[in-house]
Amino acid sequence: MLHIIPDDKRSTILRSAFEVFVTYGFRKTSMDDIARQAGMSRPALYQVFRNKTEIFRGLAEEMMSGAAAKARAALMRPGSFHDRLKAAMDESILDVHRFIEQTPHGLELMGVNDEIAADIEERWCDVMADVVAHGIASAVDDGELDLSRTGSTPESAALVFMQAMEGLKSDAMRGKPIEHHVDALVRFVSGALTADRP
Numbered sequence: 001m002l003h004i005i006p007d008d009k010r011s012t013i014l015r016s017a018f019e020v021f022v023t024y025g026f027r028k029t030s031m032d033d034i035a036r037q038a039g040m041s042r043p044a045l046y047q048v049f050r051n052k053t054e055i056f057r058g059l060a061e062e063m064m065s066g067a068a069a070k071a072r073a074a075l076m077r078p079g080s081f082h083d084r085l086k087a088a089m090d091e092s093i094l095d096v097h098r099f100i101e102q103t104p105h106g107l108e109l110m111g112v113n114d115e116i117a118a119d120i121e122e123r124w125c126d127v128m129a130d131v132v133a134h135g136i137a138s139a140v141d142d143g144e145l146d147l148s149r150t151g152s153t154p155e156s157a158a159l160v161f162m163q164a165m166e167g168l169k170s171d172a173m174r175g176k177p178i179e180h181h182v183d184a185l186v187r188f189v190s191g192a193l194t195a196d197r198p
Helices: 009-024 031-038 041-047 052-075 082-102 106-116 120-142 154-173 179-192
Strands: none
Touching: 009 031, 009 052, 009 106, 031 041, 031 052, 052 082, 052 106, 052 120, 082 106, 082 120, 082 154, 082 179, 120 154, 120 179, 154 179
16 A cells, blocks of 8 residues: 555665554554564664654655655546546545555544644645646646636636545544545536536
């Protein structure tokens, strides 16, 4: 689930920490646990990260940038805007939620993310809004979408969409499935923006 490509010490630590966090939870995980999983000494671990909070924030950065890259790739594929937007949300957000929810400590990890990485998530929401705006703008250029009926710009439409997605997070935090809500939101937005065909 965590896609960290570089094979260096920092990446090894992040991969190892991810495995330990999803197995034991953030609060019960120690730096010793992470060092052991990474196959290194504690002093070597401390040369890269000062504490497990810093490691968790590093993981949040990796996951957020990976999610944005997946959304960007999905929005560039062939197919209808509806299908591209649905795939973008499914592969960048819902896949992560589904995986985390299946782990023994998923709800705890989502809560910890809000506590210690809220600023990272806020930046990620801005990045995602930008990614969706580019996808909308491209579809407008291709004549697939028409924003004139809504009086919106690609940026304002994307912001409204991502704010609605963020609003669904509270249900996900309570362990409720949100897939059907996301599907409804994607249908609504793509339907409202799709150009009339002659």
